[in-house]
Amino acid sequence: MAERGAEAAGLPASDAHPVRSGPSGRGGPAWRRWHGSGPPWWNRADGDEARPRRPWRSTLALTVVVLVGSHAAAEFQQGERAALDPFARVLLLLGTAMLLWRWRHPVLVAFGTSATAMVYLGAGYPYGPVFVTVAVGCFSAIVAGHRRAAWTAMGALWVGHVLVAHWLYRWLPPDGDDAASWGQEIVVVTWGVAIVALSELARTRREQWARERTERARAARLRADEERLRIARELHDVLAHSISVINVQAGVGLALLDSDPEQARTALSTIKTASKEALGEVRQVLDTLRTPGDAPRTPAPGLDRLPELVEQAAGAGLTVAIKGERPDLPPGTDLAAFRIVQEALTNVVRHSGSRHARVGLGLDRAGRELRLRIDDDGPATSADAGGGGNGLVGMRERAAALGGTIEAGPRADGGFRVLAVLPVRASREVEEDR
Template sequence: MTRPAYAAQVAIDAVRSLWVEPRPTNPPARGPWDWALVGAFLCWSAVEVVLRQNLAPFPLLVLGTLGLLGSLLWRRSQPLLAVAVGFGTLVIVDVARILTGSQGALLNSTSAALVLTFALLRWGSGREAAGGLGVILLWLPITTVATPTSAADTVGAYGFFLSAAALGAASRYRARVRIRDIDQARARERVQLARELHDTVAHHVSGIAIQAQAGRAVAASHPEHAIEALATIEDAATRTLTELRAIVGVLRTSQPTEFAPQPGVAEVEQLADRGPTRPCVEVLLGGELGDLSPAVGAAIYRLAQESITNARRHARHVTRVTVAVTGDAEQVRLTVEDDGSLGPISRSPHGYGLVGMRERATLLGGTFHAGPTAGRGWKVEANLPRAGTPR
């Protein structure tokens, strides 16, 4: 395709896109400020009638003023109808002036037509905007004939109306961008909330399920172990309820919320579990782990927490989970390995847990990998920059 043909196709596509453009949703309802606007223009018109000379016949002034100002009340709900009524009335007035040979001028309050032009591009659909602009372009040469002006004044009048139309289109585009940004922010919030629920609540619930199975298995032969399992279940359930209440409280409140500090690398040690129930979780910390970015520390903790949860839920015959966190001058590395087998249902790399883990690492400029080891078990590796620089 040649360059002129490509440019023509782009122009055609742009016009077609504008033609099918729908109306913006939820336009503001008519309110006191709309009546105040009409009242202000009416007062301006009354002052002009009293003070100005060489005006058009009074009946034409009344017809033009009432038709134009009355249409302002429907400029958002029915923009094309408002333009058709307002500018159609002006066309009738100017044609009457031409036919009667009246040399009088119209009121300066007809500048309210600029408000209609703005509203047409701001609130009208693509078809309405095209039709309304056609009505405006029909009136402009007629009013030029009815009120002869210099070429500079004529060009200025066209410029004013084009500027009002451009301002309306720009305001429409800005509102659309704002709505899109709000939708994207809401989507990010939903993803973040889903990730937090999965990483925190799911971890505790998985621990409750494991402890309940272990307690039932040893209840007959070792009642004391069953009692320990019940105590662990109670503690995990209490933590889960506390976190759920905190999350629900944040979602329901409209006031600023006091947030507790996020867990970091130091809290990873609390994930260790060497109790009678399986699997045994060992935590090893080494290297330079001080002065980490809070976001990196929280990500390391959540990644380790989710990896342990996955091992408990999906690995068969797992007896040991090893969590190792090491740091150097540039990055922090997390490695989580277990000795379980995959079983009939493998830990697919496309699950929500792994997706959330990969998102956490990527958002901080790090790397993430999870998969089966060469022998038996599953391995998770994450490398994060110490400062947590986003990509």
């Protein structure tokens, strides 16, 4: 809806942002600013359109603090420093007004507030919150990454203060002023070091949060890609096997419809059974997509369903011999093994002229790996029988996800072989960690 509204307004669809209401009832951009990882001025880079154009509220509060504090300082330092006059108040207002641009132009604000404070002090006005504007301006510059500019601005202010307080005070107001103590310079330097340290800490934390957000986004994309691949494999294995059986049985039914109606009826019954099972498995995958947090309603298939595969293959005219006993496997390995055997038998039905296949399974001596071997005697009946389609790719992906391997190719004596090695203990440990 947001994209269609943007197109109707003559804007590109990428400029349409959905509105997400937060506790304050305001829209999406404000929600993202305050509910992200940290304050808005730590999360946003210069020029980010999602941030407010001007920090009006904080600047207004700082203006009140500077004006009231400077008036109090003038009362406290009466007789020692020059009284606040309209020019002094203009300088104070100018310094705080610059802070409106501290997010857009942090370097100019850092130098501007330092220059304004230097003129203020050179005119002999009272010490006080005028340094707050410099602190905020340089803080914003350092957090934005302009460290050298902020340090230069603060260094220039300190050098100017030393010149005014120790050499130029004779020619500057107020009249009869004495040189400042060097202990006062230590206080000024300590203040500057504290501002720089706090700013560097904020900048480091901001960069850390930015890296964490990038890593979380990358991990989320990776999980989404893995989930898409998993779903694609499941749908391919379910549909490819069932449709292959249905295709073969439909051909048998058509061929025998007139000459052998009973055999044609058997073929139609097989089609009905295969399509029902395919619909059930597809529905299970879709239910998982709709409610990802819920447990599946039916257990995932495993090697205990090998007799069903043998029966379906027999309905397609393929005789399958099973050698070995089904071992106790963790669910992930059991599902992968079942799908690999299912896809291998499907490939025999679709791409091989052989009517016989052999499935061997069992654990190695250490009980660490499951070995599956599916053989047929060929010959191939299509050009892609060697594994150019998605079936073998899906099998390799399933095996790789568990840390196993798949070898598939023609045998020296004719026919085709699929050999799968799946680790058992490693996959069981992974599932226990989950």
